[in-house]
Amino acid sequence: MPKRQCSKHHTIVVGGGVAGLSAAQSLLERGVTVTVLEAGPRLGGRVWPQPVFTSLPDLHIELGGEFIHGAHTGHFKLAQEKGWEMEYIYEWFSSNLPQQDKIYKNKGGKPPSVSIGGTVLPFDSHSAISKELVSAYERSEGCKTLDEVLKGCTEETRAAAEAFFCQTDGTDTLDEYPCYYVDEMLGGGDEGEMSNYRLKGSNCGIISHYTEVTRGAQILLSSPVTRVEYSGGSVKVTHSEGEVLVCDTVIVAVPISVLQRRSIEFSPPLPKARLRAIDNVNITAASKIHIRFSCNVWGDRNLILCADNRFCSQVWCKEIRAGDKVYYVVTGFCTAKVSHAMEVYNEKDCVRAMLLQLETLYPGCGQHYIEGHAIHWSKQPYVNMGYSAFAADGEREVVRSPLFDKLYFAGEATNLVDYGTIGGAIDSGTRAAGELVEHVLKDILIDC
Numbered sequence: 087m088p089k090r091q092c093s094k095h096h097t098i099v100v101g102g103g104v105a106g107l108s109a110a111q112s113l114l115e116r117g118v119t120v121t122v123l124e125a126g127p128r129l130g131g132r133v134w135p136q137p138v139f140t141s142l143p144d145l146h147i148e149l150g151g152e153f154i155h156g157a158h159t160g161h162f163k164l165a166q167e168k169g170w171e172m173e174y175i176y177e178w179f180s181s182n183l184p185q186q187d188k189i190y191k192n193k194g195g196k197p198p199s200v201s202i203g204g205t206v207l208p209f210d211s212h213s214a215i216s217k218e219l220v221s222a223y224e225r226s227e228g229c230k231t232l233d234e235v236l237k238g239c240t241e242e243t244r245a246a247a248e249a250f251f252c253q254t255d256g257t258d259t260l261d262e263y264p265c266y267y268v269d270e271m272l273g274g275g276d277e278g279e280m281s282n283y284r285l286k287g288s289n290c291g292i293i294s295h296y297t298e299v300t301r302g303a304q305i306l307l308s309s310p311v312t313r314v315e316y317s318g319g320s321v322k323v324t325h326s327e328g329e330v331l332v333c334d335t336v337i338v339a340v341p342i343s344v345l346q347r348r349s350i351e352f353s354p355p356l357p358k359a360r361l362r363a364i365d366n367v368n369i370t371a372a373s374k375i376h377i378r379f380s381c382n383v384w385g386d387r388n389l390i391l392c393a394d395n396r397f398c399s400q401v402w403c404k405e406i407r408a409g410d411k412v413y414y415v416v417t418g419f420c421t422a423k424v425s426h427a428m429e430v431y432n433e434k435d436c437v438r439a440m441l442l443q444l445e446t447l448y449p450g451c452g453q454h455y456i457e458g459h460a461i462h463w464s465k466q467p468y469v470n471m472g473y474s475a476f477a478a479d480g481e482r483e484v485v486r487s488p489l490f491d492k493l494y495f496a497g498e499a500t501n502l503v504d505y506g507t508i509g510g511a512i513d514s515g516t517r518a519a520g521e522l523v524e525h526v527l528k529d530i531l532i533d534c
């Protein structure tokens with residue numbers, strides 16, 4: 087809850103995703119006057135639980151961010167603080183796992199599978215593919231990319247790695263997947279860091295939480311910022327149809343794609359080195375297709391990595407419990423080139439193509455089909471991306487460093503470790519607000 091309002095300092099937060107909202111929360115708690123300008127008609131950005139099935143208006147499906155990646159993040163801590171029930175879904179790359187389980191451990195006890203050449207193979211600890219991956223990693227010293235690590239491995243193993251690693255982290259090819267990342271992961275983190283959870287129910291609680299804690303802020307929806315002028319003593323922010331707001335400092339918490347597209351004009355322009363760093367952060371497309379069935383069509387094969395000629399690369403199946411009802415939903419997830427390839431289809435054709443793919447994995451499932459929904463995040467206004475992917479060392483630091491004690495930068499792409507995640511976005515907002523307080527507010531707040 088906001089502790090006090092300090093009329094002496096006014097910060098505008100540009101972007102009402104969880105990064106912007108966590109920044110707003112931190113500033114309100116320190117007594118700052120806060121305005122949040124959000125371009126779209128709702129808060130949450132890429133956290134978007136929506137009742138997409140017309141037959142089930144109360145069932146919220148995660149169109150964007152879904153899992154809690156790691157117990158060390160603000161996402162997990164928030165869920166704990168609020169007492170939200172979490173499901174422990176899977177763990178990967180943990181040094182606590184036995185060698186054979188190093189790649190992936192499905193906590194539900196059902197091992198993932200991989201579909202290759204029309205056959206569905208196990209991808210559990212004892213599978214040939216898992217073993218080959220782990221032993222290739224053990225021989226990988228000096229390799230720079232995953233492609234080099236997997237030289238000499240079977241086509242199956244390489245294809246599975248692409249469906250798993252590249253498609254999760256948003257790179258087109260094994261060649262673009264940097265080895266340091268495999269190292270970090272297979273080198274192992276502690277159990278908490280590598281554990282993944284999902285909130286029981288939906289992420290609606292996150293949106294309600296931030297709506298509640300930012301109540302003390304002025305929040306303007308459908309107010310896209312077009313210009314930020316920061317040369318004088320104050321900062322002038324132009325939004326919507328040319329309305330100008332004046333403030334002391336700004337936290338820019340928009341997706342990095344917005345900065346890459348230069349959709350906001352900065353005056354003076356952002357320094358060249360910063361623009362280079364912004365452009366050097368890779369971004370990936372991401373799509374999700376949700377299909378509702380009348381029953382469990384997947385048996386116990388609830389996670390399939392699709393490594394062959396697939397429309398979509400990953401298939402996640404879940405039974406969603408709401409009261410005494412159970413709903414059966416299959417999510418198709420993909421990123422990078424696979425996501426771009428499906429963007430040319432309209433929603434109906436996407437759902438149809440996904441169903442055809444599911445028929446090959448779960449024969450006969452089509453007769454239990456109820457309805458489907460597709461979203462391509464590259465096509466979403468004001469976001470135009472899935473999430474940030476790999477960047478060379480140091481680029482994110484340049485992107486996020488404060489400018490003249492006037493501009494501060496948040497957003498998932500500015501998190502050095504947990505980029506591309508909800509937790510990373512939440513923590514980036516807290517960090518940017520902390521920098522602002524440290525640099526310009528310490529003395530002012532004492533006088534409030």
Ligand SMILES: Cc1cc2nc3c(=O)[nH]c(=O)nc-3n(C[C@H](O)[C@H](O)[C@H](O)COP(=O)(O)OP(=O)(O)OC[C@H]3O[C@@H](n4cnc5c(N)ncnc54)[C@H](O)[C@@H]3O)c2cc1C
Pocket residue numbers: 100101102103104105106123124125126129130131132133149150151152153154155309310311312339340341344349350372373374463467468469471472473496497498499505506507508509511
């Ligand atoms: C399909 C998909 C699946 C994902 N899965 C997971 C997952 O399982 N777990 C996980 O942790 N993360 C996941 N993520 C990533 C996670 O959702 C994001 O990292 C996180 O939500 C980003 O938050 P943010 O606040 O940085 O950015 P955003 O949520 O994008 O917020 C930025 C806001 O800025 C607004 N904006 C843009 N331009 C302007 C402007 N000119 N003026 C004002 N406002 C503007 C946008 O409308 C947006 O609301 C997934 C993302 C996608 C797309």
